[in-house]
Amino acid sequence: MLKLMLFMFDLQSLVWLLPSKGKGDLITCSKQKNSELFHAVLGGLGQFGVITRARISLHPAPTKEGAYNTVDIMQTKFILPDSEEKWVIQAIRDAWKRFKGKIKQKHFVPFDTIEDMVKNRPTQVPESQFIKLIYYWSHPTIQSISEKNKKHKEQQKFPHRMGPINFGRVRVALRATKETNEEPKRFEMFLATRTSRKRKEIDQETQDAIDEFQNRQAAGETDEEAFESLFGKEQPGRVRCYGRSVTRSDLKKHAEIFELKQQHQEEVTSLKAELGDMKAKQQHQEADLHGLRNMIKLLVQRSEPGMRSEEIEALLQDAQHSPIDANSAHGSTHIPNINMMRVKIEMLIRNFKKK
Numbered sequence: 001m002l003k004l005m006l007f008m009f010d011l012q013s014l015v016w017l018l019p020s021k022g023k024g025d026l027i028t029c030s031k032q033k034n035s036e037l038f039h040a041v042l043g044g045l046g047q048f049g050v051i052t053r054a055r056i057s058l059h060p061a062p063t064k065e066g067a068y069n070t071v072d073i074m075q076t077k078f079i080l081p082d083s084e085e086k087w088v089i090q091a092i093r094d095a096w097k098r099f100k101g102k103i104k105q106k107h108f109v110p111f112d113t114i115e116d117m118v119k120n121r122p123t124q125v126p127e128s129q130f131i132k133l134i135y136y137w138s139h140p141t142i143q144s145i146s147e148k149n150k151k152h153k154e155q156q157k158f159p160h161r162m163g164p165i166n167f168g169r170v171r172v173a174l175r176a177t178k179e180t181n182e183e184p185k186r187f188e189m190f191l192a193t194r195t196s197r198k199r200k201e202i203d204q205e206t207q208d209a210i211d212e213f214q215n216r217q218a219a220g221e222t223d224e225e226a227f228e229s230l231f232g233k234e235q236p237g238r239v240r241c242y243g244r245s246v247t248r249s250d251l252k253k254h255a256e257i258f259e260l261k262q263q264h265q266e267e268v269t270s271l272k273a274e275l276g277d278m279k280a281k282q283q284h285q286e287a288d289l290h291g292l293r294n295m296i297k298l299l300v301q302r303s304e305p306g307m308r309s310e311e312i313e314a315l316l317q318d319a320q321h322s323p324i325d326a327n328s329a330h331g332s333t334h335i336p337n338i339n340m341m342r343v344k345i346e347m348l349i350r351n352f353k354k355k
């Protein structure tokens with residue numbers, strides 16, 4: 001049975017996309033240049049952005065048991081929350097797959113003999129391990145799998161045109177263009193990743209798919225219905241156009257959080273509107289009271305020319321705040337009715353005349 005020695009990797013540097021207005025800021029972190037930031041990003045700070053590229057070096061794993069548990073190896077170097085275990089495993093798997101593919105294309109495919117392959121092997125891979133890789137790639141079963149993968153890749157439709165740009169960066173950029181910072185829809189991601197950065201024309205097959213999607217939307221289908229009609233249902237554990245490690249449950253969780261934030265924002269907006277209405281009503285009532293007081297002053301001055309303005313003001317204060325009968329518990333604090341004000345004023349004027 002063919003066995004391949006396992007490697008232990010060492011992360012040397014990474015590129016971190018920090019979300020901001022526009023496309024975001026790219027920050028290169030490494031052990032040598034900015035070690036503190038490098039370890040902070042891997043220790044949890046990286047969750048607030050997107051790690052777009054990573055450079056690793058390979059070393060033989062110290063023991064078979066230790067090499068099998070990749071997350072345990074990572075924990076010896078970095079502090080990683082348990083919730084990120086899935087992301088760590090997928091990121092390492094994808095990085096190893098890309099690294100191995102580059103080695104194969106550059107140091108295995110161009111040569112016909114094992115001697116030439118070993119002579120031109122990559123310097124970072126020990127000779128004993130590279131020879132095992134050669135036998136692994138030369139095995140009939142592995143070659144058969146490789147041929148099937150080639151055919152499947154050739155059959156893939158609508159290839160993206162982002163080159164080495166991570167889809168996570170595209171998602172961050174699209175979210176930044178939205179006022180509510182909501183998650184972009186799948187077809188928005190499809191358009192963004194299939195449009196050339198140099199704005200060249202897209203291939204006819206992709207253009208036909210875009211036209212068909214827009215026609216289905218115009219016919220009344222929802223975005224999700226039109227997308228699945230065009231591209232088919234999703235396979236378990238993946239979602240098209242969002243990049244690796246993104247699942248339906250992840251998107252559902254983000255959608256629920258976004259909905260809660262929207263509800264909270266709507267409640268805050270509603271409360272602010274109610275408060276504004278109350279303030280406007282209070283200002284209107286104060287204006288009515290001011291007009292009412294001026295009118296009563298004028299009436300009192302005409303009926304009792306001998307009263308001074310200070311006495312009239314005192315009467316108004318008493319009429320506004322004093323109860324109309326002795327059974328009232330306390331004075332009214334609301335805007336008085338004009339008829340009640342008139343009755344109170346007449347009572348106070350009669351009392352004034354008796355003095």
